[in-house]
Each structure stands twice: as C-alpha cells, then as structure tokens.
Amino acid sequence: MRRKSIIFVIVVLAVLTSQSVHGITWVNETRSVSAYDSNGWIVTAASESSVYIFFQVLDGSDISLRVFDYYNYINWSDGFGSESVIERLNTEQDSIAFSVTYGKDFYIILDNRDNSNSVDVEIIVQDSPIESGSFEGTPTIITLIVFGVIFTFGITVLTVILLRKRWQSKEESSTSSISKAKRLQSEQTLETEGWSCPNCKKKVVDVEEYCSYCGYRIYKKP
Numbered sequence: 001m002r003r004k005s006i007i008f009v010i011v012v013l014a015v016l017t018s019q020s021v022h023g024i025t026w027v028n029e030t031r032s033v034s035a036y037d038s039n040g041w042i043v044t045a046a047s048e049s050s051v052y053i054f055f056q057v058l059d060g061s062d063i064s065l066r067v068f069d070y071y072n073y074i075n076w077s078d079g080f081g082s083e084s085v086i087e088r089l090n091t092e093q094d095s096i097a098f099s100v101t102y103g104k105d106f107y108i109i110l111d112n113r114d115n116s117n118s119v120d121v122e123i124i125v126q127d128s129p130i131e132s133g134s135f136e137g138t139p140t141i142i143t144l145i146v147f148g149v150i151f152t153f154g155i156t157v158l159t160v161i162l163l164r165k166r167w168q169s170k171e172e173s174s175t176s177s178i179s180k181a182k183r184l185q186s187e188q189t190l191e192t193e194g195w196s197c198p199n200c201k202k203k204v205v206d207v208e209e210y211c212s213y214c215g216y217r218i219y220k221k222p
Contacts, residue, residue, distance in 0.1 A: 031121055045106070055094065064110075065094070069085060085098060
C-alpha cells in the first residue's frame with residue numbers, strides 16, 4: 001500500500017511538472033512580410049498542450065495573423081472558403097492561446113495580402129505563457145513557484161511515508177523481541193519447575209505424564 005502511495009505521488013508530480021513547464025519554443029524571430037504577400041510556419045504538436053503566440057509589428061502599419069489546420073490551410077491558399085482555428089485581423093500587436101492535438105500540424109500565417117507596404121513582425125510561438133506578451137494566463141515566474149511548491153509537497157509526503165514505515169518496523173521488531181523473551185522465560189520456567197521421576201530420580205516438567213528419560217508414568221499431585 002505504501003509503495004503504491006509513493007508511486008502515485010511520483011506520477012502526479014511528473015504529470016504536473018510536464019503540464020507546468022514545457023519549454024518548447026517553435027518560433028522566436030523577426031520576419032519581414034512583403035506587400036500583398038503572406039508568410040508563415042508549419043508546427044507539429046509534440047504533445048497535447050496549449051500553444052501561445054505573441055506578435056507585434058516593428059515596422060509598418062498592421063498585419064493579420066491566422067492559424068489553420070492542414071485542410072483549411074490548403075483551401076485558404078487556393079482561394080477557397082476556409083475556417084481558421086483562430087485569427088487576429090489588421091492589428092499591430094496581440095497575443096493568442098489555443099489548444100492543439102498530439103501529432104497534428106497547424107499553420108501559423110502572417111497575412112499581409114491586403115497591405116501595400118511590407119511589414120516587419122516579431123513573433124514568438126511556444127507551449128508555455130510568454131512573459132513579454134499580454135496573456136491572461138500565468139506568467140512563467142509564478143508557474144515555477146507553483147512547481148516548487150508542488151515538488152516540496154511531494155518530497156514532504158515521501159519523507160513522512162518513509163519515516164512512518166521505519167518507525168513501524170522498529171515497533172514490530174521491538175514487539176517481536178518482547179515476545180521472544182517471554183517465550184524463553186516460559187521455557188526456562190518449565191525447565192526449572194516440575195517433578196522428580198520416582199524411578200530414575202530425574203527432573204521432569206509437570207506438564208508431562210510420562211518421564212522423558214525412562215518412560216515411567218508420573219502421577220501428578222492431587
């Protein structure tokens with residue numbers, strides 16, 4: 001039972017750790033998008049997680065950011081009807097967060113096709129909140145603090161479990177020693193108390209009916 005408890009705590013810590021601090025950054029760069037053009041990235045999710053995007057225009061007026069799955073990206077690039085996973089239209093700065101599925105590709109597009117001027121855009125795409133952005137999510141420093149608290153709690157629980165196990169082992173050992181001492185004392189008492197065999201004159205414990213030495217039958221006191 002204790003082993004299962006320890007394994008459970010370790011698994012919970014592993015899950016919470018993987019969810020709190022992922023540390024994967026897919027994009028972190030400044031990219032120039034020409035007038036009447038678009039540019040972007042294909043990103044494959046390595047796990048079930050959230051994706052955080054922060055972008056801002058460094059030079060130019062504004063730009064649109066769109067996120068597609070594979071099929072909608074193909075339709076969009078071919079000029080057919082499409083549906084974005086998420087989008088921000090004609091803006092200078094924004095932040096986005098959305099969920100992705102393991103193994104699925106998603107397309108992040110900087111759309112400047114309606115703009116007659118080129119635009120320089122700084123963009124960051126990663127699987128944890130971005131401090132420089134304006135996310136409503138938890139900043140990285142607080143995430144690390146939460147992780148530290150969870151880790152400390154886990155270590156404390158493991159320590160308590162191990163100490164309790166050691167204490168119970170000592171109690172069981174002590175109880176076993178006391179029982180053994182009582183058993184030895186009882187055996188010694190039986191060896192010292194008893195009757196002398198009338199036939200061979202040797203001492204026989206009083207629980208025996210026959211002499212263990214000569215076989216003579218011993219009659220107990222009335």
